[in-house]
Amino acid sequence: MIDLMLSGYLPALLRGAEITISLAVLSLGLSIFLGLVGALAKQSRSRLLRGLSTIYTTVIRGVPEFVLMLLIFYGGQIFLNLLFKAMGLHPPDLNAFLTAVLTIGFIFGAYFTETFRGAILAVPRGQMEAALAFGLPQWKAFFRILFPQMLRIALPAAGNNWLVLLKSTAVASLIGLHDVMFIADQAGRVTQTPFTFYLAACIVYLVLTTGSTRLLNRLNLSYSKGVREGRLQ
Amino acid sequence: MTTLDALLLDYPAYLHGLWLTLQLATIPLVVGLAGAIPLAVLRIAPSRLLSLPVATFTYFMRGTPMLAQLMIVYYGLGQFEWMQRAWQNGSPLLLLLRDPYYCALLAFTLNTCAYTTEILAGALRATPYGEVEAAQAFGMSRVTAWRRILLPSAMRRFIPAYSNEVILLLHGTSIASAVTLVDLTGAARDFYANYYAPFAAFLLAGAMYFCLTMAIAVVVRRAEKKYLAYFQPRQTPHAKGR
Numbered sequence: 001m002i003d004l005m006l007s008g009y010l011p012a013l014l015r016g017a018e019i020t021i022s023l024a025v026l027s028l029g030l031s032i033f034l035g036l037v038g039a040l041a042k043q044s045r046s047r048l049l050r051g052l053s054t055i056y057t058t059v060i061r062g063v064p065e066f067v068l069m070l071l072i073f074y075g076g077q078i079f080l081n082l083l084f085k086a087m088g089l090h091p092p093d094l095n096a097f098l099t100a101v102l103t104i105g106f107i108f109g110a111y112f113t114e115t116f117r118g119a120i121l122a123v124p125r126g127q128m129e130a131a132l133a134f135g136l137p138q139w140k141a142f143f144r145i146l147f148p149q150m151l152r153i154a155l156p157a158a159g160n161n162w163l164v165l166l167k168s169t170a171v172a173s174l175i176g177l178h179d180v181m182f183i184a185d186q187a188g189r190v191t192q193t194p195f196t197f198y199l200a201a202c203i204v205y206l207v208l209t210t211g212s213t214r215l216l217n218r219l220n221l222s223y224s225k226g227v228r229e230g231r232l233q
Numbered sequence: 234m235t236t237l238d239a240l241l242l243d244y245p246a247y248l249h250g251l252w253l254t255l256q257l258a259t260i261p262l263v264v265g266l267a268g269a270i271p272l273a274v275l276r277i278a279p280s281r282l283l284s285l286p287v288a289t290f291t292y293f294m295r296g297t298p299m300l301a302q303l304m305i306v307y308y309g310l311g312q313f314e315w316m317q318r319a320w321q322n323g324s325p326l327l328l329l330l331r332d333p334y335y336c337a338l339l340a341f342t343l344n345t346c347a348y349t350t351e352i353l354a355g356a357l358r359a360t361p362y363g364e365v366e367a368a369q370a371f372g373m374s375r376v377t378a379w380r381r382i383l384l385p386s387a388m389r390r391f392i393p394a395y396s397n398e399v400i401l402l403l404h405g406t407s408i409a410s411a412v413t414l415v416d417l418t419g420a421a422r423d424f425y426a427n428y429y430a431p432f433a434a435f436l437l438a439g440a441m442y443f444c445l446t447m448a449i450a451v452v453v454r455r456a457e458k459k460y461l462a463y464f465q466p467r468q469t470p471h472a473k474g475r
Contacts, residue, residue, distance in 0.1 A: 059443065061400075061446075062442065062443040062446040062447060063404075063439040063442050063443050063446075064403075064404035064405070064406075064407035064418065064439075064442055065404065065407075066404075066407040066408055066418060067407055067418055067421065067435055067438050067439045067442060068435075068439065070418070070421070070422065070425070070431070070435050071431060071432070071435035071436065071439065074425060074431035074435070075431040075432050075435065077431075078431060078432075167297065167298040167299075168298070169298075170298035170300045170301060171298075171300060171408060173300070174300075174408070174411055181298070181300060181301060181304075184301075185304065188308065188309075192312070193312050194304070194305075194308040194309045194311070194312055195305060195309035195310065195312040195313065196312065198301055198304050198305045198308070198309050199305065199309070201301055202293070202296075202297040202301050202302075202305070205296060205297045205298060205301065206292075206293070206296040206297060209295075209296040209297075210296065
């Protein structure tokens with residue numbers, strides 16, 4: 001009943017998995033970048049930047065990602081149409097992959113902002129003060145002193161964000177991205193064995209999340225080498 | 234007709250959607266929490282025989298997307314002949330699984346139950362050992378100690394992490410339109426399909442989800458103030474007066 005090649009759909013499913021992985025990794029990169037920018041904005045002296053980053057994290061974390069994705073996918077298309085027509089050009093079709101990367105990156109940027117903000121606050125102030133007292137320029141002090149220490153503190157929460165992000169990429173299949181979820185859906189309909197194919201997709205996600213958890217644990221250990229936890233005998 | 238006219242005409246659809254979204258979030262949260270309490274107790278049991286089945290369940294549910302779980306329940310189960318036969322014979326309980334509403338309730342309940350179990354198990358593991366000792370010193374039986382000391386103490390520590398789960402599930406229910414349900418997101422998708430006005434359609438739905446999220450945040454803050462009062466920094470009379 002269950003054949004290992006999944007009625008010949010195994011290669012297609014693996015290509016779908018590849019799209020899921022690249023979507024997740026690219027979104028992660030974007031969200032880490034936005035998270036750093038957001039966290040710095042939250043620390044900034046400018047009221048405008050602080051206000052903007054607070055609006056960003058509050059609004060994004062208050063709205064489901066699927067709704068945002070639909071908004072960006074369909075709304076973005078109309079926006080592009082208007083923009084290109086105004087320039088007298090033929091408007092391009094908005095690509096589901098690009099939309100998904102932008103939406104997921106934008107959403108998880110808000111979560112990473114909060115993660116990094118907490119981590120920056122957890123680094124003792126004296127570290128940054130000492131770096132500046134040594135005459136390091138501000139940006140160098142950030143990347144050489146604050147950032148490496150912050151990374152260790154941020155890692156557990158960042159890892160959690162990554163796991164949530166990875167699973168949330170499945171929603172992109174609903175706007176037509178041919179990720180592993182979409183392929184499983186199609187194959188299940190054609191072969192009339194939906195359970196088998198959804199289960200196969202689940203196994204792909206389980207492999208990815210389990211692998212990530214393992215890797216994160218190892219990273220955590222190596223980042224925390226210099227830290228001794230206070231533990232009673 | 235402007236988009237605003239259309240929205241004014243269509244707002245009952247949004248209200249129906251909102252009502253369905255509230256059901257799809259509330260019922261699983263209540264049932265999932267009720268199920269999570271015994272499961273969390275089993276999860277931290279010293280016997281592997283008790284903890285392993287629960288751990289397997291939470292591993293699967295937390296390692297896969299909720300969308301996949303929903304699809305398995307709604308579209309997947311029909312693959313099995315015994316299920317189709319049960320449907321033909323009119324088994325009342327299994328017939329519920331042909332209805333997308335009950336499928337969504339089941340999938341969301343199992344999902345939130347798994348997350349809640351792990352959150353609660355974490356809160357239970359963090360019980361200060363002194364509380365257990367004190368319960369034993371008072372001569373409490375194991376059941377009494379669980380009921381009077383361990384669970385209430387863990388439930389307090391559980392509130393902050395659980396509030397996250399509540400919001401995540403509320404947002405998670407937005408995938409219900411994938412199984413033909415017209416929840417808040419479904420109403421917005423219908424509106425978009427009818428009027429080709431994505432901004433009005435999804436911004437309104439987004440604003441409604443946002444208000445719900447804020448309402449949850451307010452309730453949680455109140456609950457934390459009440460049940461976690463002893464964790465808050467002490468207020469001096471001077472500071473209170475200001």
